[in-house]
Amino acid sequence: MTIPRAMLIGFAGLLLAALTVAQERSPQPPPPPLIYSAPSDADLVEFSDPSGSFKATFPGRPTEVVHNSGSIQERHYTVVRSGSMTRVIVLEFQDTIESRSSEILGNLRKNVSSLTRNPPKELGENPGKITVETVSEINGQTFDLLGYESTMFFTHLAFHITGKKLYVISTDVTNWHILKQFHPKIVNNFNSEADRFLRSFAIAK
Secondary structure (H helix, E strand, C coil): CCCCHHHHHHHHHHHHHHHCCCCCCCCCCCCCCCCCCCCCHHHCEEEECCCCCEEEEECCCCEEEEEEECCEEEEEEEEEECCEEEEEEEEECCCCCHHHHHHHHHHHHHCHHHHCCCCCHHHCCCCCEEEEEEEEEECCEEEEEEEEECCCEEEEEEEEEECCEEEEEEEEEECHHHHHHHCHHHHHHHHHHHHHHHHHCEECC
């Protein structure tokens, strides 16, 4: 049994809402810029989700949030560090979605700006752009990879669909406008950490 088209359209909206992180508003002056630092070996935590769906080595102990919305279950595993956020989201449906992979991934790409953190609205419109788009095989699984750049954030995203599940793996960094202009070494460290995290990710057989 495949998911009806109407459900897929609803699913796309649900995913976009699930991945959007609201920015806090404050009447106080903004805090000093957060400058990214890569995790040390001591920070790394090997983690398997309670259902045994995947394992990955996070840059810290992830928090888990579970949402149930009709026939879809969302499980979020997130680590927030100074200047960055690492996250795995697992969306599980009642029926297989593999036959709709191209359509789902196309919707995700089209709305990629809604899949990433955005600056406060007080800063005005902030159009971003996809700067990386490729496909890679990691640990025997094929992932669609996107890199999305906005003024304040850069986000590495990886998508994988198998059976009833969609996996979204993301690593971002804040104050991108500062880092890319003045801190090329930190940019390299961030990219290396994003790659390390993705390569640590493995779906249970």
